[in-house]
Amino acid sequence: MSKKLFRRDFIGNLALTGTGIAIGVPQILKAGTTDYKPAILGGPKAHAAPFTTWPVFNATEEKGLTDVLKSRNWGRLNGNVMAAFESEYSKLTGCKHSLGVSSGTSALTTILGALEIGPGDEVIIPVYTFVATYNVVVLNYALPILVDTDIETFQMDATKVQAAITPQTKVIMPVHIGGSPVDIDVFMELGKKNNISLVEDACQAHLAEWKGKKVGNFGIAGAFSFQSSKNLNCAEGGAITTNEEAFIRTCYNFHNQGQGGRSAAYTPGVGTRGTNLRLTEFQGSLLLAQMTRLLEQSNRRWENAQYLTRLLKEIPGITPAKLYPGTTRSAYHLYMFRYDKNHFAGLSRSKFLEALSAEGVPNSVGYGQMNKDSYVTGLAKNKHYLKIYGEKTMQEWLERNQCPQNDVLTSEQSVWLFQNMLLGTKKDMEQIAEGIRKIQKYAADIAKL
Numbered sequence: 146m147s148k149k150l151f152r153r154d155f156i157g158n159l160a161l162t163g164t165g166i167a168i169g170v171p172q173i174l175k176a177g178t179t180d181y182k183p184a185i186l187g188g189p190k191a192h193a194a195p196f197t198t199w200p201v202f203n204a205t206e207e208k209g210l211t212d213v214l215k216s217r218n219w220g221r222l223n224g225n226v227m228a229a230f231e232s233e234y235s236k237l238t239g240c241k242h243s244l245g246v247s248s249g250t251s252a253l254t255t256i257l258g259a260l261e262i263g264p265g266d267e268v269i270i271p272v273y274t275f276v277a278t279y280n281v282v283v284l285n286y287a288l289p290i291l292v293d294t295d296i297e298t299f300q301m302d303a304t305k306v307q308a309a310i311t312p313q314t315k316v317i318m319p320v321h322i323g324g325s326p327v328d329i330d331v332f333m334e335l336g337k338k339n340n341i342s343l344v345e346d347a348c349q350a351h352l353a354e355w356k357g358k359k360v361g362n363f364g365i366a367g368a369f370s371f372q373s374s375k376n377l378n379c380a381e382g383g384a385i386t387t388n389e390e391a392f393i394r395t396c397y398n399f400h401n402q403g404q405g406g407r408s409a410a411y412t413p414g415v416g417t418r419g420t421n422l423r424l425t426e427f428q429g430s431l432l433l434a435q436m437t438r439l440l441e442q443s444n445r446r447w448e449n450a451q452y453l454t455r456l457l458k459e460i461p462g463i464t465p466a467k468l469y470p471g472t473t474r475s476a477y478h479l480y481m482f483r484y485d486k487n488h489f490a491g492l493s494r495s496k497f498l499e500a501l502s503a504e505g506v507p508n509s510v511g512y513g514q515m516n517k518d519s520y521v522t523g524l525a526k527n528k529h530y531l532k533i534y535g536e537k538t539m540q541e542w543l544e545r546n547q548c549p550q551n552d553v554l555t556s557e558q559s560v561w562l563f564q565n566m567l568l569g570t571k572k573d574m575e576q577i578a579e580g581i582r583k584i585q586k587y588a589a590d591i592a593k594l
């Protein structure tokens with residue numbers, strides 16, 4: 146939005162709400178000041194213009210979709226677009242092999258299927274993740290073991306993983322939450338030392354890097370999501386990356402009803418189970434088009450996020466999520482920070498977020514306590530789980546899943562901003578910080594609302 150529009154909106158706000166600011170004061174909100182009241186108290190919005198609308202598209206997407214339509218080759222078993230996408234995605238991630246599948250969940254399902262994970266096996270996952278990470282384990286009747294969160298980074302606490310490993314553990318599946326890499330070296334060492342497969346849930350982490358290497362390269366395989374909100378988006382879709390040829394062949398067969406190759410000719414010896422998790426040529430064309438701007442968008446998010454971190458670090462009570470030292474790039478699918486109400490006159494997080502929304506800064510509290518959700522605790526009573534593991538093991542499982550640090554983080558501190566908000570300018574970042582500073586200055590008044 147132009148400066149002119151911004152000013153008009155600001156003046157409109159003043160006229161409507163009567164903030165008591167003297168006539169003649171320049172009608173522009175100065176960055177770095179808290180001269181004006183928060184919007185929730187009738188002041189001007191810190192960020193009056195909308196953030197970048199997501200998804201972004203242009204004629205490239207339109208042409209790609211129309212070309213597939215006219216080709217009449219709409220499925221991957223007929224056309225060449227998905228194969229072209231896979232070749233480009235391998236180049237982009239630096240992984241030897243990629244396979245497009247119908248979602249990030251399908252990518253994880255296929256990987257666990259290819260690893261032959263099943264009843265009696267344990268899979269270690271973080272408690273702080275989207276429920277899909279948990280669901281793919283349970284769909285295989287394996288036991289998901291939930292590990293606590295490193296409150297400083299919002300990531301799975303690598304130092305707590307060893308204690309969660311048992312002779313039944315077959316996979317460690319860390320998640321690069323928010324698009325920031327977990328402490329990858331420690332996870333790789335854990336996998337090697339215990340002879341357990343490492344699978345990266347990189348569903349939020351397109352182009353994230355650890356020591357200059359893209360995520361999706363560190364375990365036996367990486368899983369990516371292309372669901373609507375993701376940094377690379379085709380409405381619903383996903384991909385598997387791996388550097389093992391035999392593994393991608395097993396994954397291909399699993400996602401294609403156990404059959405290898407376009408001709409559906411059976412390739413013996415690569416798996417004993419399968420389903421249909423294929424992606425369509427339409428989505429392949431959308432992904433190829435979206436990839437033409439992924440790098441530029443990723444650079445922009447990275448630069449804006451780093452600037453925002455510098456600004457927010459100066460505000461007492463606001464602590465941006467730290468990146469582990471090996472991180473050379475976060476995808477910043479989410480911008481995560483901690484809120485400490487003690488620096489905001491005791492203002493609750495929910496009131497703080499309401500005030501932040503009023504400033505024109507969309508936000509969320511993010512994930513909660515999955516280990517305490519009845520959807521998850523109910524597994525202890527699932528008839529198949531009782532049959533496979535027995536009552537005692539399932540009761541102990543509830544105990545094993547206690548995550549005290551995650552409780553602290555999610556019940557009062559965690560805040561998310563979203564990737565599209567990082568696609569704008571430095572000014573947007575300044576206005577986000579400005580909104581928070583205004584709220585801080587007037588926190589006691591907001592608390593009374």
Ligand SMILES: Cc1ncc(COP(=O)(O)O)c(C=O)c1O
Pocket residue numbers: 248249250251274275277278320346348349369370371372381382383
């Ligand atoms: C960490 C994580 N894992 C898995 C998934 C599942 O991906 P999809 O929604 O494409 O199935 C998501 C999607 O939000 C995710 O954030």
